[in-house]
Amino acid sequence: MxxxxxxxxxxxxxxxxxxxxxxxxxxxxxxxxxxxxxxxxxxxxxxxxxxxxxxxxxxxxxxxxxxxxxxxxxxxxxxxxxxxxxxxxxxxxxxxxxxxxxxxxGTFEIYSDIESKIKHYKRIITLFSGVTPICIFPTIMNWSRFSEEPDPSRLILSSITTLLAILLVFGIFKISRRINMLKKEKLIRE
Structure with a gap:
């Protein structure tokens, strides 16, 4: 700080x-x-x-x-x-x-209804969905190269890209759950 x-x-x-x-x-x-x-x-x-x-x-x-x-x-x-x-x-x-x-x-809300919240979450998923494949492909390539020729630097790189891919998939999962909860809430309110 x-x-x-x-x-x-x-x-x-x-x-x-x-x-x-x-x-x-x-x-x-x-x-x-x-x-x-x-x-x-x-x-x-x-x-x-x-x-x-x-x-x-x-x-x-x-x-x-x-x-x-x-x-x-x-x-x-x-x-x-x-x-x-x-x-x-x-x-x-x-x-x-x-x-x-x-x-x-007074209260500060950007999203006035459930549908606008869902749209916001979908924008986040779209962002992650575009980045995740870009991360997964190098992960697969790095692990296959590491299996052919073990090297500490490849192990580190493979581990980092794997962790990043897992984090992105986890993020998609968390946001998807929030969307599903909002959809259920919307059905209850209708």
């Missing part, structure tokens, strides 16, 4: 923390817990969060995976739409965007 002093007073904190993409709700929860402690997110990067000291619980945070990069015209229009509703765009990490809204303005 890095601390920055401005005028003799603690102003910013940089925290390095990792979340899996399928655990974005845990990341939101953590950001809201930080807000409750008086630390408000002002900048975000890959595994990097910059906070400023502010009033406890001043903001509520939400994350969303966009269909395109934030620089895309559709994404820019969507971000502007959310800003018009009182949300503040903080930043992005690839297609993940971070928003906050003043807590005094």
């Amino acid at each position: 890095e601390k920055e002093l401005l005028g003799g007073r603690l102003m910013k904190r940089k925290i390095i923390k990792f979340f899996f993409a399928w655990d974005f709700e845990k990341e939101e929860k953590w950001l809201n817990e930080m807000s409750a402690k008086g630390l408000q997110l002002v900048s975000v990067g890959f595994c990097t969060y910059v906070f400023e000291e502010c009033e406890s619980g001043e903001y509520t945070y939400k994350l969303e995976l966009l269909e395109n990069l934030p620089s895309n015209y559709q994404s820019t229009s969507y971000i502007q739409f959310l800003e018009e509703t009182g949300a503040e765009y903080i930043g992005s990490v690839f297609r993940w965007v971070y928003f906050r809204k003043k807590a005094v303005n």
Whole structure:
């Protein structure tokens, strides 16, 4: 954790923390817990969060995976739409965007219904489904080369790609379960 002093007073904190993409709700929860402690997110990067000291619980945070990069015209229009509703765009990490809204303005929800939540989860699965085969193919190739010619570097590389493939499949499984739970909830409500 890095601390920055401005005028003799603690102003910013940089925290390095990792979340899996399928655990974005845990990341939101953590950001809201930080807000409750008086630390408000002002900048975000890959595994990097910059906070400023502010009033406890001043903001509520939400994350969303966009269909395109934030620089895309559709994404820019969507971000502007959310800003018009009182949300503040903080930043992005690839297609993940971070928003906050003043807590005094009431509940902050990006997804107004179950169907929009399902669509968001499906975007996450689509992302993983595109990356997983790219990861599985080298895994198979690395293990077959390792079996032909054992080499410590191949063993390490094969193990890393295997772990990555397992994590991606696990993420797809977790998000699929959430989608199924939401579909059941939707049926109950109808």
